[in-house]
Amino acid sequence: MLAVAVGLRPAxxxxxxxxxxILSAVLTFGLFRSHRRSLGPADxxxxxxAVLVGGVTALVATTFAGRPAPTALIVALAAVALVLDGVDGHVARRTGTSSPLGARFDMEVDAFLILVLSVFVARSLGPWVLAIGAMRYVFVAAAWLxxxxxxxLPPSFARKTVAALQGIILAVAASGLAPLPVAAVLVGVALASLSWSFGRDTVWLFRTRVPARSRSRYIAGETPPRRIARCDDWRAMIT
Known part of the structure; x- marks a missing residue:
């Protein structure tokens, strides 16, 4: 549909x-690990x-191949994807089909949309905008070390607000409706709030961490010296 409507370059x-x-492979693997055979209503x-985000990805890649950016279409697809972000959670609660897989799927779609939008906005505001899209992936990579x-993480309204703010501000900056100085300030605020959110959570995780020796004792059946608060909000891992 995008190829017919606006045209797509090979990129x-x-x-x-x-x-x-990649989306199909990862989602199939997730279903297999969750011992599920199909997606639920919210999924x-x-x-x-995720399909809309794929369209945004294809359009943004096309703009880097020298084709004029269909900004209105990119922003429209991104805006619908952002609006639907609140729908899937509502559907999951109404139908009682919330699951770790669905929450992780939702989180990954959000994170990738923010990454793609940051790449698009970086063309006009500079490469520093890429820090917004890359921050979550850097955090995941650091978790391996x-x-x-x-x-x-414990539930946090501030964390949810900051996460939602990223997509909204990047969509506004991508639309070109705001002058470049204003857009730069808005994106700068988004980056600062995201850095604060990641920093706060990192400090909390460091302070409540369980030493390796204590973890081994816990596995052996002993009581751990400190209890880590559990979180039912799987979207918390966005930031």
Whole structure:
């Protein structure tokens, strides 16, 4: 549909196809690990969002191949994906089909949309905007070196607000409706708030971490010296 409506360069086709293949493979693997054979109602809403994000990805890749950016279409697709972000959670609660897989799927779609939007906005505001999209992936990479970063986080309204703010501000900056200085200030505020959120959570995880020796005792059946608060909000890992 995008190819017929606005046209796609080879870079857009490659990016869109790679996104679709990786999405299908990861989601299939997630279903297999969760011992599920199909997606739930909320997961289907998230899948629709994921398709929209794939369209944004293909269009952004096409703009880097020298084709004029269809800004209105990019922003429109991103805006619908952002709006549906609140729908899948509502559907999951109404149907009683909330699951770790669905929450993780939703989180990954959000994170990738923010990454793609930051790449698009970086063309006009500079490469520093990429820090917004890359921050979550840097955090995940750091967790491989420091396992205590993988501990669950307590629910936080501030964290949810900051996460939602990133997509909204990046969509506004991408639309070109705000003058560049204003857009730069808005994106700077988004980056600062995201840095604060990651920093706060990192400090909390460090202070409540369980030393390796204590973890081994816990596995052996002994009582751990400190209890880590668990989090039922799987979206917390966004930031």
């Amino acid at each position: 857009g086709w490659v990016a869109g196809a790679a996104y679709a293949v 289907r809403v998230t899948l629709a969002r 420091a396992p205590w970063l993988r501990a669950p």
